[in-house]
Amino acid sequence: MPTTERAGLPVEIRGLTKTFGTVRAVDGLDMVVRPGAVTGFLGPNGAGKTTTFRMLLGLVGPDGGSALIGGRRYADLAHPTTVVGAALESASFHPGRTARDHLRTYAPYAGVDDRRCDEVLAQVGLTEAARRRVGGFSAGMRQRLALAAALLGDPQVLVLDEPANGLDPEGIVWLRTFLRHLAHERGRMILVSSHVLGEVQASVDDVVVIAHGRLVHESSLDDLVALASPRVRVASPDPAGFTALAADRGWPVEQDGDDLVLTGGSCAEVGAAAYRAGLEIHGLAEEGGSLEDVFLRLTGAAPGGAA
């Protein structure tokens, strides 16, 4: 295959909408995922992650909008599994089929032979279990097999739905290392969903956060971490003085009722700075701070409100 076609493919989602009965699962979702990085697709359960993936992969027809991979719909790709590898559910196996035969049934579509099946089984550490029936597999082994199936056609894009589910801690570390290797050394685009930020925190470069079927945050992980810097709530009779102080120190500041909320400094730092500047303080409290709190703040807020 020509290298031009193998170069990174972006995923572009525009105005994607899907309603199930009265539930709007995905509601005008816009997002772009860049190649060469691991992107975490985050949101609480029921946020619309799986439905978005299924629309991206042509399994579910959208009511509106588009989801394109390198400018094309999934269903229009001639050999889709050589472009996009997807692992959606850990349970998508016939229990009576061996791991190797599971891959062999999809190998013709990817245009690969039995040797490639053995190769990806080795990559995910399932060589020993290759000729065992999947019915006897643990949840972790099923996740590994689903990943092996996604890798079969050596795709540029990997779409993984909650791949850490069912993995033991050792498996999660292995998955993290494996995904980072694929993205950074092999230039693959990896989109990995999770409802637990902490699970993917160590493996993603970018984050896309959705809630209620809408985009609420899209940035690098670093920028998301910056949002989690300590926030200090200040009650003072001299808000103007504090605003000037915050500007001087480079702390973003926002008004919240009668209080000011400063980001970037701890209580001690803000208190010391106020003391030196001779500013009067009636109240000083640290709040938020952890990445998990940021996640909850983003996803708990009304759609669009916290972006």
Add this chain to the structure above:
Amino acid sequence: MNAGAWRAALLAEWRKLVSTRMWWLLGIVLGAYMVFMGVVMGFSLTTDPSSMSGSLGSGATLDGRQIAQTVYTLAVSVGYVFPLVIGALSMTGEFRHQTITPTLLAEPRRGRVLGAKLAVAGLLGTAYGVIGTAGAVLGGLPFLATKGDGTYLGDTGVLGDVVFSVVAIALWCVIGVGLGSLLTNQVAAVVVILAFTQFVEPVLRIGLTAIDPLQGVQKFLPGAAAEALAGSSLYSTSGMLSLLDRGWGAVVLLAYAALFALVGALTTLRRDVS
């Protein structure tokens, strides 16, 4: 390009069919059942040629050739539930085990997946046809050769029945895929198949002949059409029920296969897979 995609789909669907145990388990049961039925019918019809028709009350006596035809096509008369089930499972299994998701990821052109399943079902169905027909012939042969009028295996007409018995069983397997695409719930599909083949159709065929204006309708039931294609049956040689001629039997049977597959394509295959 297109031919390559079809080749991939056919190979993938074939591997799917033969990579679990069901196909050979059902195949062995079919073979054993047909040998057994061949022995039973071969023995009873050569012992008392009127036993079959006699019990059904028409009083006709089968000649040696009719006995051979009846015994050799037993798979079409009583064994077609096996190809029908294995065909249906190839579709319902995808939904039961949710492998429909990776299947449609690998080939998003859903019509091609269905087409490939129909084609490989024809192939496996042919194998079932050979197993089932051979079983019935092998089971009945010793009795026909020793106690009866001969094996009639040199008779072109009888040999034709043997060949078309294989074809009919192959078509049953194809019909199974269509049925499975209509009724994707595996338990429901198997229950419907068992109820229809073992109870509903036999009762309908006999019952309909009793109602004058509907007398001809039974010939168009799928089981009767398959027997027409095979050219003979337990029912028809006894003079109890009449059949279409072979060509029309084939047309009716193919029409069932096409109808089921088409309705499946327009309903199941258009739905969201979630």
